[in-house]
Amino acid sequence: MPKGFTLWFTGLSGAGKSTLAERVRDILLERGMKVEVLDGDEVRTNLSKGLGYSKEDRDTNIRRIGWVCNLLTRNEVVAIAAAISPYREIRDENRALIGRFVEIYCACDIDTLKGRDPKGLYEKALRGEIKNFTGVDDPYEPPGRAEVVIDTSCESIDDSVRKIIATLEQLNYIPAGDARGYTEDEEEAIKQRLRDLGYI
Amino acid sequence: MKRLVIIGLDCFTPQWALEQWRDDMPNLTALAEQGVGAHLHSTIPPITVPAWSCMMTSKDPGQLGIYGFRNRTSYEYDALKVSDSTWVTARTVWNYLSRNRMKSLVLSIPGTYPPKPLNGIMVGCFMTPDKSVTYTYPEGVKEVLDQAAGGEYIIDVKDFRTENKDQLLTAVNEMTAARFRAFRALCRVDDFDFAMMVEMGPDRLQHGFWRYCDPTHRLFEPGNPYQHVLHDYYVSIDDEIGRTVEAAADASVMVVSDHGAQAMDGAICINEWLQQRGYLRLKQQPTARTRLTSDMIDWANTKAWGEGGYYGRLFMNVAGREPQGCIPPGAYESLRSEIAAGLETQGDEDGRPIGTRVLKPEDVYREVNNIAPDLIVYFGNLNWRSAGTVGDRVIHIRENDTGPDDANHAPDGVFVWNAAGADSFRRSDSYSIYDIAPTILRFFGLGVPEDMIGASIM
Numbered sequence: 001m002p003k004g005f006t007l008w009f010t011g012l013s014g015a016g017k018s019t020l021a022e023r024v025r026d027i028l029l030e031r032g033m034k035v036e037v038l039d040g041d042e043v044r045t046n047l048s049k050g051l052g053y054s055k056e057d058r059d060t061n062i063r064r065i066g067w068v069c070n071l072l073t074r075n076e077v078v079a080i081a082a083a084i085s086p087y088r089e090i091r092d093e094n095r096a097l098i099g100r101f102v103e104i105y106c107a108c109d110i111d112t113l114k115g116r117d118p119k120g121l122y123e124k125a126l127r128g129e130i131k132n133f134t135g136v137d138d139p140y141e142p143p144g145r146a147e148v149v150i151d152t153s154c155e156s157i158d159d160s161v162r163k164i165i166a167t168l169e170q171l172n173y174i175p176a177g178d179a180r181g182y183t184e185d186e187e188e189a190i191k192q193r194l195r196d197l198g199y200i
Numbered sequence: 201m202k203r204l205v206i207i208g209l210d211c212f213t214p215q216w217a218l219e220q221w222r223d224d225m226p227n228l229t230a231l232a233e234q235g236v237g238a239h240l241h242s243t244i245p246p247i248t249v250p251a252w253s254c255m256m257t258s259k260d261p262g263q264l265g266i267y268g269f270r271n272r273t274s275y276e277y278d279a280l281k282v283s284d285s286t287w288v289t290a291r292t293v294w295n296y297l298s299r300n301r302m303k304s305l306v307l308s309i310p311g312t313y314p315p316k317p318l319n320g321i322m323v324g325c326f327m328t329p330d331k332s333v334t335y336t337y338p339e340g341v342k343e344v345l346d347q348a349a350g351g352e353y354i355i356d357v358k359d360f361r362t363e364n365k366d367q368l369l370t371a372v373n374e375m376t377a378a379r380f381r382a383f384r385a386l387c388r389v390d391d392f393d394f395a396m397m398v399e400m401g402p403d404r405l406q407h408g409f410w411r412y413c414d415p416t417h418r419l420f421e422p423g424n425p426y427q428h429v430l431h432d433y434y435v436s437i438d439d440e441i442g443r444t445v446e447a448a449a450d451a452s453v454m455v456v457s458d459h460g461a462q463a464m465d466g467a468i469c470i471n472e473w474l475q476q477r478g479y480l481r482l483k484q485q486p487t488a489r490t491r492l493t494s495d496m497i498d499w500a501n502t503k504a505w506g507e508g509g510y511y512g513r514l515f516m517n518v519a520g521r522e523p524q525g526c527i528p529p530g531a532y533e534s535l536r537s538e539i540a541a542g543l544e545t546q547g548d549e550d551g552r553p554i555g556t557r558v559l560k561p562e563d564v565y566r567e568v569n570n571i572a573p574d575l576i577v578y579f580g581n582l583n584w585r586s587a588g589t590v591g592d593r594v595i596h597i598r599e600n601d602t603g604p605d606d607a608n609h610a611p612d613g614v615f616v617w618n619a620a621g622a623d624s625f626r627r628s629d630s631y632s633i634y635d636i637a638p639t640i641l642r643f644f645g646l647g648v649p650e651d652m653i654g655a656s657i658m
Contacts, residue, residue: 026299029298029299029300029301029319030295030298030299030317030318030319031298031316031317031318032298032317032318032319032320032337175317175337176317177316177317178285178286178314178316179286179314179315179316179334180314181284181286181314182282182284182329186329186333187281187282189329189330190282190327190329191270191282193356193360194269194270194282196359196360196361197360197403197404197407198407198509198510198585198605199247199248199249199268199269199509199510200268200269200270200507200508200509200588
């Protein structure tokens with residue numbers, strides 16, 4: 001049974017964390033891993049319901065997600081967190097707690113994010129209708145030692161997913177998707193068998 | 201929870217299973233009467249590889265880029281590689297089920313060596329080199345397979361081309377029994393949503409015994425000691441189906457084959473034919489029957505060469521494509537049509553028509569990925585095989601060039617399913633091999649991906 005680990009997506013709103021988290025989740029499920037995604041937006045509707053966007057509330061939210069990720073990880077589940085998680089200190093606290101922790105920094109320049117703005121949040125934040133919006137009037141501290149850095153303003157989703165999966169394979173956290181094919185000797189033996197069977 | 205068990209039988213043929221011997225196969229017949237019993241139309245070509253992979257992905261051979269056991273990996277003359285599971289890049293049924301948190305047991309479905317990870321267990325197919333390699337996922341399953349088989353788990357029969365028919369018969373019977381035992385035992389180790397096995401025995405036995413059992417075969421002798429071998433084997437398969445249905449308890453059970461079988465009348469020596477028509481020139485004529493290899497060919501004066509097998513594959517030597525290509529690209533299409541027409545009109549030794557069909561890949565596939573043969577040849581509409589050897593100096597041989605064989609593949613296999621609610625299914629006497637994957641996904645309440653080319657029968 002493969003061991004669990006936590007895959008932590010951090011980055012500004014709209015940077016692609018949830019999209020990538022879902023794509024990676026599907027691949028890991030196909031490879032037989034047990035996987036759960038803790039998405040920041042969803043967590044705020046249950047686990048962290050009632051918390052706001054002050055520094056204190058944000059830290060509490062991220063610590064709660066980290067606490068659940070730790071429980072899942074030690075039970076051989078891959079926990080995928082997709083949350084803005086703006087403060088380095090709290091992310092590093094989670095890393096220390098969990099151990100098998102892979103940080104994915106979804107970088108994206110603010111102009112691209114304003115252009116994307118699928119929920120219209122940046123527009124509202126810039127108009128001052130939303131306060132404490134990370135990247136506009138609230139700080140974001142990029143990771144200093146993320147295992148994977150993705151610039152979603154210029155990398156395709158497929159490329160980003162490949163990069164993440166390759167890193168997890170290199171870390172030996174997930175089974176390789178493809179084993180090696182035949183050696184020359186094996187192929188010759190198979191060919192002879194196929195000849196005997198009349199296939200070729 | 202819905203569970204589905206699929207028994208795949210390579211080359212299990214409908215004229216016997218669903219017609220001639222149906223009364224002697226009560227378990228299969230009962231499944232059909234509870235639900236559906238029909239033909240299952242195979243891929244072009246109707247060959248184990250790629251047919252099972254096409255069934256499991258609902259993609260045609262051109263889309264998969266797998267045209268047979270061996271495929272060209274470049275336009276070099278010797279670049280025919282045996283395809284393995286790494287060639288199957290399209291999503292399989294168990295990929296979709298795994299993604300939806302359902303567990304699969306995949307035992308020996310062709311196109312699964314080397315095994316890939318999934319949510320469940322995979323045992324690699326008969327293309328596994330031998331039992332020393334890693335051929336299961338998880339790896340540890342290999343260690344319990346012999347025990348599960350109640351003896352030795354057998355990847356495939358050895359020494360298939362033996363004249364010792366008794367030995368072959370014993371070997372196939374042992375293999376089939378061991379594999380069914382292993383399947384039923386593995387089914388019990390976890391709560392699988394989907395469990396599927398493929399048994400190669402019907403194919404192996406039919407190729408070895410057809411002439412003894414089919415009264416329409418030209419070499420059939422009434423009263424020969426092997427006359428009932430295939431009948432008895434089908435009855436024993438039915439017995440295994442019965443035991444598996446019983447072990448499957450409340451699971452729905454489907455029986456499928458990748459293609460059927462029919463009598464083989466003879467073989468057309470494709471490379472002799474090409475030589476006689478001036479399309480192929482050898483540096484030197486061999487004095488005895490020899491497998492054609494690229495070093496024997498005078499490439500500068502050769503326009504086409506062929507491969508043997510249950511169907512013929514023809515490759516053309518095109519300037520700018522093959523290393524010593526001599527067909528100007530502008531002449532390719534007219535020459536291809538000329539060769540196709542010539543092959544189609546080639547009759548038997550006495551000039552009687554045999555009904556050969558020659559297909560162009562782009563006419564029969566939705567896409568043509570990797571390198572397809574230039575022509576796909578069904579000699580005698582698959583009542584004849586293709587012999588690739590040279591040296592006989594004749595076009596027709598009545599025996600297979602690579603050892604005794606009296607059966608060829610037929611395009612229709614078997615589809616039997618004791619599905620609940622079958623009365624409301626799309627009715628047909630013949631479903632498509634591409635309908636299986638969509639039907640499985642629908643059975644589990646999943647959507648059918650748009651890129652699957654078949655349709656759910658539910």
